[in-house]
Amino acid sequence: MTGSFTKIPQYFDTMLTAKAPDKFTTKFMADLGFTSSNDRQFVNVLKAIGFLDDSGTPTERYFKFLDQSFSKQMVAEGIKEAYADLFALNTSANKMTKAEVEGKFKTLTNGSKENATIGHMASTFINLCGYADWAETQSSPTPTQSQNADPVQSSDNGLTSKVAHPHEGHRIDLNYDIHIHLPATRDQAVYDALFASLTKHLPLK
Template sequence: MSLPTAYLTTYKNTGDILQAIQSAQAPPRFTQKFLEGLGFPSTNDRTMINVLKALGFLDDSGVPTSRYHQYLDQTQSAIVLAQGIREAYADLFRVNINANSMNATDVKNKMKTLSEGQFTDRVLTQMAGTFTTLVKHADFNGRPSGGGLDDEQDGENQIEDEKEERQKDRKNGGKTRIGDLVYSVNIVLPESRDPAVYDALFKALREHLG
């Protein structure tokens, strides 16, 4: 099950904490002391640390990850947060690709089904509230700039498109396509009763014309 067990016990400061993170230099380790230094000394706010770990912003020891540093770019922060949410709540997005558009009640019901009774009703309420609160600060429609997994995926898609194009050319009645030009190849077969002659000829054609 890909549902994080970390959740917020209060949501009122979530946006302010995220904004403070963007405005501050990344610490060597994100600790309770660092959070207090950002202006959030409440014990309820400390639950944000485990949520940041679940989102892939911090490793298990609290050291900021590359995602954390990407989040500091305020032109990309909402997109980076959306990536973290999709990854952390992967199972929720598998049952509903638009999970970010669901209300808290629907999210809670889906989480209840996915968790198969592992959490109490109160905990599920907090988990659903955490998800919907984070979603408010994320951009699920934007695309990250500067390379990354999306660029790799685009490259893979281009390769697949090229493969499909070559397959279409092979089925195009013996026509070879180069760029936007299509050439028709007319072949005059020699007279022969030996099948090996034709086999060798067609084999050569396949090798040279693809």
């Protein structure tokens, strides 16, 4: 996106008034009243935040978004997924200023993007975050980055993405307590035989 950052709230609010299409295309954007070339690029944003699959078909997240009880939370969820690399650098990335976001993007792209492109990327992120509801997602853990993670991939639509990595497994330690009921006897040989057997079959480490 290169010029319609302030329209992001309008895009989402208008989507809430319409039934989800079989395919979310640039024509559907035009049918919603957004006809400029900048408007059409919002389709790529919706794909990046998981509202559409690669073919433009609405996903489960899109349908949850249409329930206005969860709309802005779904946007926040999609942002955290699409910008996982940014949230890995700052878990409160949604609270950063535009200048701070630009600085992080320069780091993530190794300075390979022009300042204008970085500015577009930052504006897209800031305006997406401004629409989202972070109350339910702020405490959620961000995806863990491994040292072998794929390099950041960025494009002029203002989004960066990183391959998600599964969480590491958790080790479980088990402790056993063994209770022995001794027979009522005064014969020491009985106890000697019992403890000798325990030593043999349950050696102590």
